[in-house]
Amino acid sequence: MTREEKWWHAIGMLPDDMIEEALAWVPESRPKPNLRKIMLITAVAVVLLSFVGWAAKEWLFVPGFGIVPTYTDMGVNVYTTEERTAVGQYTLEGIVFTENEADSEENRLMLWLYCQDQEALQELPNLWVNGERYGFLFFRRNPNSSLGCYTYTRKHAPDFVWDNGEALPLEPISVTAEGTVVTIQPMKGTPPEPVGEPVEVQLSPAESGAIEQIRLTGEKYVSFLPLTDNVVMGNLHDPDALLARNDAWDMAARGEFTIRYEDGTESSLMGFLSMDNADPQRVTGVLSDRYDRPVSAIAMDSVSVKLDYSMRLSEDVPAFTYAFPLMEVGESLSCSERMWSGAGLELWLTSVYRTEIGMGYTTELRNLTGDPMITDGNGFCLFYAGEGIVRNGYNTDEHELFQRSCTEIDGELHTGRSFSPKGEEYALTLEAGDPVILVLDEVTYTYAHPDGTPLGEIELD
Amino acid sequence: MSVNVTETTGKGTELVARLWNRDETVLADLAGTLGKLCGHIAMNVLHSREDTEEVLNDTWLRIWESIPPNRPGSLAAYAGRITRNLALNRYRHDHAARRDRDRSTPMEELTGTPEEEAFFLVRDPVAGEVEAAELSAAIADFLRTLPKEDRVLFVRRYWRMDGPDRLAEEMHMTPGHVRVKLHRIRERLKKYLEGRGLL
Numbered sequence: 001m002t003r004e005e006k007w008w009h010a011i012g013m014l015p016d017d018m019i020e021e022a023l024a025w026v027p028e029s030r031p032k033p034n035l036r037k038i039m040l041i042t043a044v045a046v047v048l049l050s051f052v053g054w055a056a057k058e059w060l061f062v063p064g065f066g067i068v069p070t071y072t073d074m075g076v077n078v079y080t081t082e083e084r085t086a087v088g089q090y091t092l093e094g095i096v097f098t099e100n101e102a103d104s105e106e107n108r109l110m111l112w113l114y115c116q117d118q119e120a121l122q123e124l125p126n127l128w129v130n131g132e133r134y135g136f137l138f139f140r141r142n143p144n145s146s147l148g149c150y151t152y153t154r155k156h157a158p159d160f161v162w163d164n165g166e167a168l169p170l171e172p173i174s175v176t177a178e179g180t181v182v183t184i185q186p187m188k189g190t191p192p193e194p195v196g197e198p199v200e201v202q203l204s205p206a207e208s209g210a211i212e213q214i215r216l217t218g219e220k221y222v223s224f225l226p227l228t229d230n231v232v233m234g235n236l237h238d239p240d241a242l243l244a245r246n247d248a249w250d251m252a253a254r255g256e257f258t259i260r261y262e263d264g265t266e267s268s269l270m271g272f273l274s275m276d277n278a279d280p281q282r283v284t285g286v287l288s289d290r291y292d293r294p295v296s297a298i299a300m301d302s303v304s305v306k307l308d309y310s311m312r313l314s315e316d317v318p319a320f321t322y323a324f325p326l327m328e329v330g331e332s333l334s335c336s337e338r339m340w341s342g343a344g345l346e347l348w349l350t351s352v353y354r355t356e357i358g359m360g361y362t363t364e365l366r367n368l369t370g371d372p373m374i375t376d377g378n379g380f381c382l383f384y385a386g387e388g389i390v391r392n393g394y395n396t397d398e399h400e401l402f403q404r405s406c407t408e409i410d411g412e413l414h415t416g417r418s419f420s421p422k423g424e425e426y427a428l429t430l431e432a433g434d435p436v437i438l439v440l441d442e443v444t445y446t447y448a449h450p451d452g453t454p455l456g457e458i459e460l461d
Numbered sequence: 462m463s464v465n466v467t468e469t470t471g472k473g474t475e476l477v478a479r480l481w482n483r484d485e486t487v488l489a490d491l492a493g494t495l496g497k498l499c500g501h502i503a504m505n506v507l508h509s510r511e512d513t514e515e516v517l518n519d520t521w522l523r524i525w526e527s528i529p530p531n532r533p534g535s536l537a538a539y540a541g542r543i544t545r546n547l548a549l550n551r552y553r554h555d556h557a558a559r560r561d562r563d564r565s566t567p568m569e570e571l572t573g574t575p576e577e578e579a580f581f582l583v584r585d586p587v588a589g590e591v592e593a594a595e596l597s598a599a600i601a602d603f604l605r606t607l608p609k610e611d612r613v614l615f616v617r618r619y620w621r622m623d624g625p626d627r628l629a630e631e632m633h634m635t636p637g638h639v640r641v642k643l644h645r646i647r648e649r650l651k652k653y654l655e656g657r658g659l660l
Contacts, residue, residue, distance in 0.1 A: 006551055010596040011619045012542045016563070018601060023537060025609070028634045208510070326489035336553035417557035 004334075096113065467652075473536030478578050480528040498537060498621075499544040505622035506548035516547045523547070523558075533653070541620070549596045596659060607646065615646050 337349040463594065472494050479487040488575050503513040524541045533539035604612045617623045625643075629636040 005549070006596060007591045009593040012545050013594060014604070014616065014620060016533075016538040018604060018612070018616060019538040019541065020535055021609070022613045022620065025613040027631075067512055235502055286528040334553060336550045338550075370655060402530070 473533075475538055477528060477532060479609065481532070488521050488525065491524060492517070495520075495537060495540045499540050502541055502544045502622055503548045505624065506545070506552050507555075512551055513548075516544060516551055519547050521524060528550055545620070545622075562655045596654075599659055600650065602652055606653075607649075611642065611646055614642060618643055 332351055334351045335349055472490075476487055476490060476494060479490075496517060499517055500513055503516040503520075504510070507513055507516065520540060520543050524540060531539075536588045604615060607615070610632070614628065617628055617631075618625075623631070625636045628634070628639045632639070634642075
């Protein structure tokens with residue numbers, strides 16, 4: 001973290017009451033109104049409004065004028081079909097109905113669309129069915145998600161999924177995205193009836209690896225809807241570790257959980273568990289299916305968590321390359337590039353610099369609000385090894401951390417990558433599909449391949 | 462810009478509850494309630510309407526993704542913090558590559574020039590680092606020793622990123638008076654942090 005970034009985040013983390021005070025404060029006396037200015041503004045406004053009214057009357061309803069809805073009130077980016085093209089194979093993942101008793105016309109329908117190609121999904125702003133436009137991409141689960149959501153009110157829902165208040169049978173549907181025909185396949189099967197009150201619940205992330213299971217005991221109640229056979233990348237947060245990082249957080253765990261029942265059947269659910277700061281043994285939570293439908297409420301008296309585990313952040317690390325100009329020894333360049341994200345965390349490239357023995361870069365691990373992960377004695381370090389070892393990162397206890405992590409490097413639990421000059425440009429690259437494991441323990445985070453081998457060297461010479 | 466924080470706080474509590482209930486209609490209300498504050502912050506950093514719009518959209522998405530599990534006490538402060546971070550990312554992304562030094566952030570008033578910053582970074586990337594949280598706590602302690610008006614001035618300048626002209630208008634001062642007061646606060650803060658061994 002650079003000095004400016006540290007100050008930035010320090011100011012950003014000022015107490016809420018201080019922020020509220022500053023936002024609410026008004027001076028005791030107010031200046032006299034400038035009547036001249038008010039009259040001038042009023043006159044200009046009258047002229048402008050008159051013109052707008054005339055223009056609307058003359059132009060608004062002329063055929064071909066082309067009023068394109070933007071839906072900016074929904075707070076999401078929306079693009080017209082003229083601006084974006086999406087070619088890909090899409091699968092209709094599911095349809096979610098939310099009821100609103102007060103106004104049946106406003107009952108909402110959420111249509112989840114899965115696309116193998118994340119980029120294609122990002123480029124699919126509007127859903128076209130048989131030549132008609134059926135809504136815009138409401139949001140994706142997260143920026144790297146392959147799931148996109150379209151949302152409709154009842155009266156505006158596409159006929160192919162909604163007819164007079166009843167969901168139609170899901171048949172394969174041809175969908176055009178700006179003239180390109182893609183096929184939407186229906187969700188497989190039908191959701192079975194909810195099942196309640198299992199005797200025991202074991203929660204574990206989808207990726208087993210070195211992750212220890214979390215066993216929850218005590219009184220509990222679970223009901224759920226099983227999912228389709230598609231798998232969403234799972235992740236898990238360590239409750240104690242998170243609580244240690246920030247007392248203000250009440251999050252204990254979030255991610256995909258596998259629930260195993262006495263008869264051996266399993267079900268995967270997305271969800272989160274919260275730990276009561278005042279009573280750390282008290283854990284409550286809600287599990288929901290992949291469409292964010294809350295399907296259960298859990299109350300547990302105790303939770304047993306093994307603290308030392310490895311966590312798979314993401315199996316499909318998107319390609320990342322950052323190119324920057326040739327530097328002199330001692331020169332540095334600040335930057336802000338997200339290298340990858342997962343598990344509610346993001347890794348950002350924050351600077352690159354050159355020393356006498358090679359190039360270095362600094363990174364920063366940030367949480368969901370964009371704040372750096374700050375811990376007492378914990379921290380994040382990314383290392384790279386050349387002829388010597390240059391360490392980056394930040395930590396109040398960095399010396400101890402450095403020694404520890406060096407030992408890990410010497411012990412071949414290497415935790416970084418190096419890169420060297422090439423011509424007039426450097427490039428830092430992460431290959432698509434690089435498996436990365438975030439190793440969490442009481443002291444530090446480190447990155448390495450699942451088998452502990454180095455992330456790899458980038459040979460540019 | 463003035464923000465009725467009392468209304469915002471009450472509305473914020475309701476919005477947080479709706480976020481916890483996964484009510485997707487809350488997104489429109491987030492923009493309505495917090496759009497002015499967050500847009501103001503982003504605009505002060507980015508000076509671009511298009512970039513501000515994108516940062517705002519990302520802010521609503523971040524809020525949707527992070528509540529739950531988070532349950533912020535002040536949604537305005539929480540959203541503002543997210544917007545600040547997103548705007549900073551966008552600013553650094555846009556300006557690092559071409560090394561644009563024409564514009565600076567208010568934070569440089571506290572940290573020094575980019576060149577000084579670069580020297581600091583190259584000299585030793587980790588030495589002297591003090592955790593941002595520790596620094597934040599120290600700044601908060603210092604601000605509580607100030608008169609309310611000075612504390613508000615500091616937070617509006619460095620948290621909400623208001624410029625001196627706007628601050629002068631809102632706080633019924635001249636721009637010169639604002640600059641002088643900020644300068645004196647910074648000097649006092651510097652001595653305070655030096656006294657605590659943080660600088």
